[in-house]
Amino acid sequence: MFLTRFRVNTARPGARRLLSSPQAMHAAVMSSFPALLPTDTPTPDAPRVLWRLDQTARAEVMLYVVSPQQPDLTHLVEQAGWPAAAAASADPATPGWQSRPYSPFLDRLATGHRWAFRLTANPVHHARRKDGEPTKRTAHLTPLHQMGWLLERQEACGFRVLEKPDAQRLLPSGTTHTRQPHHGDRYELAVHDKRTLAFDKSRTAGAPIGRKPPVTLVIATFDGRLEVTDPRLLRRTLTQGIGKAKAYGCGLITLAPLGTAG
Numbered sequence: 001m002f003l004t005r006f007r008v009n010t011a012r013p014g015a016r017r018l019l020s021s022p023q024a025m026h027a028a029v030m031s032s033f034p035a036l037l038p039t040d041t042p043t044p045d046a047p048r049v050l051w052r053l054d055q056t057a058r059a060e061v062m063l064y065v066v067s068p069q070q071p072d073l074t075h076l077v078e079q080a081g082w083p084a085a086a087a088a089s090a091d092p093a094t095p096g097w098q099s100r101p102y103s104p105f106l107d108r109l110a111t112g113h114r115w116a117f118r119l120t121a122n123p124v125h126h127a128r129r130k131d132g133e134p135t136k137r138t139a140h141l142t143p144l145h146q147m148g149w150l151l152e153r154q155e156a157c158g159f160r161v162l163e164k165p166d167a168q169r170l171l172p173s174g175t176t177h178t179r180q181p182h183h184g185d186r187y188e189l190a191v192h193d194k195r196t197l198a199f200d201k202s203r204t205a206g207a208p209i210g211r212k213p214p215v216t217l218v219i220a221t222f223d224g225r226l227e228v229t230d231p232r233l234l235r236r237t238l239t240q241g242i243g244k245a246k247a248y249g250c251g252l253i254t255l256a257p258l259g260t261a262g
Contacts, residue, residue, distance in 0.1 A: 001103050002069070002100065002101060003100055003102040003105075003254075004065040005062055005065075005098045005099075006065070006073055006081065010059045015061075025063075026247050026248060028076055032073050046068075048067075048068070050067070051064065052064045052250075052252040066102060074095070074096075106239070109228055111229060112228060114226070116223070116255070117223070117226050117254065118222065120250055121242055121243045121251060123139065124140065124149075125149070140218070143194070146220045148183060149243075150242075151183060155229070157237040158230040158232065158233025158236070158237055159227060161188060161224050162187065164185070164188055171185045188224050189222060189224035190222070191222055192220075193221040197248065198214050198216045199215055201215050
């Protein structure tokens, strides 16, 4: 496994095109693996290619990729990076992106270790509007429900989100005066950068002829702190992702030492 970071040059038209289309970015990421064919589909329960965009400032966007094979991002440098800087570098270790083996880090994960984490995900659930109707996949829209979505999955993902000390809570027991849960007050967890993505899949090259309804996704980014409860499950989570819409930049969770930025 490999963890790769690529800084997007947001001043370039190619970068703006990729950042405005999760389909185009997905295609660009997948083109980084010559051995993968467009018709290949991920094997269930196997490590897969995951990616995520982190916008840390107005003009600072990082692309993170976790993958079974080491990527070649030369085409991304040419479209949305700094080709002149990459060409001037005589060091093959810095061709315009940074890629490191991920397996040694995964192997060191142990029960009880604590980390800061970041995750961009597509929190959804299934609900029906009327009795007798089939259930329909529906997005969680509020931070409270989006946090609840992640907390419901933490045990199966091999970690637990840390709880705040009582002295740091504004509400007793992490509940409101009506006894409703308030995850943001109870847990070391925050939701930000909620966005709605809408795009037309029929414009994809090679897609069947005929216009289809646009795809709409609600995504949110989680920042928080966790404790490892099952290293095996957490390794699977880090290499297979969480939730839906993994092809569109969702599901990749990354860890960092406590006290550092995501």
